[in-house]
């Protein structure tokens with residue numbers, strides 16, 4: 056349907072004056088700093104956003120614009136990826152280092168500027184260079200537009216649960232040693248829930264992570280697997296959990312392959328080599344699940360389908376960081392289209408230089 060010109064003017068006015076509800080602009084500042092942290096009876100400095108592990112949650116509504124000023128106060132080069140955000144024409148804000156941007160160098164800053172067009176739910180952000188995402192990560196909560204309810208009964212309360220991995224040693228040292236020796240890197244010393252490895256009887260000052268709840272009430276859990284090299288499984292003893300949204304469900308022994316810039320449909324999977332004649336006949340083109348990350352069986356294949364409607368360079372890689380380091384990565388180059396909104400926007404002035 057063609058939108059009448061005066062209606063278009065009204066919509067634009069709504070965006071220019073955020074008080075009139077639609078299209079808010081949300082500003083965040085991420086100061087990336089070192090922070091001393093003690094877990095499992097041992098201390099080390101970690102790279103964090105604002106000294107927090109996990110980092111701060113970004114809250115926004117569908118169609119909002121988000122501006123995050125990232126200031127790099129640490130000695131490492133840095134970039135941040137907004138995992139699952141489609142970045143329509145704004146590849147400059149996608150974040151993978153040396154793919155869509157040069158990293159933010161020590162002492163430098165960069166403003167990530169993107170719009171959450173048609174997106175809702177729980178996504179997350181993380182560093183996308185070296186192994187810094189081990190401690191540089193946090194949640195993105197995108198609420199429905201104001202006045203629009205969830206497509207399920209309203210929960211009593213919402214909670215963000217970030218699962219992570221913890222090494223007693225410096226994570227950059229862990230991967231550097233592994234690359235030197237050619238062996239697999241050391242596995243983590245603990246898993247964390249909201250930054251806590253759980254009580255260790257021999258270590259003082261170590262609690263677990265606690266979520267206070269009332270019996271009989273319903274809670275919406277926004278669960279993020281921020282672990283570097285492992286697929287994690289989540290259950291709550293003695294309780295029923297209903298999945299209401301899932302952007303990257305993985306099953307054991309898989310490579311979780313993540314695609315930037317698009318959501319895609321998983322239309323098929325199988326073991327052995329993919330056979331186009333035999334296997335494409337069985338594709339589910341009726342009701343495939345939509346995701347940004349998909350499990351590819353070990354020794355098998357997964358077929359995905361997406362509409363290449365977002366020009367840019369879009370990284371695709373295994374989300375187990377050690378596999379990315381070893382080279383399980385590639386990129387799609389999607390050319391500009393012919394229409395007025397089908398080209399990559401010009402790069403922002405503060406885009407970091409190499």
Ligand SMILES: [Cu+2]
Pocket residue numbers: 136151183313315370372
């Ligand atoms: Cu990535």
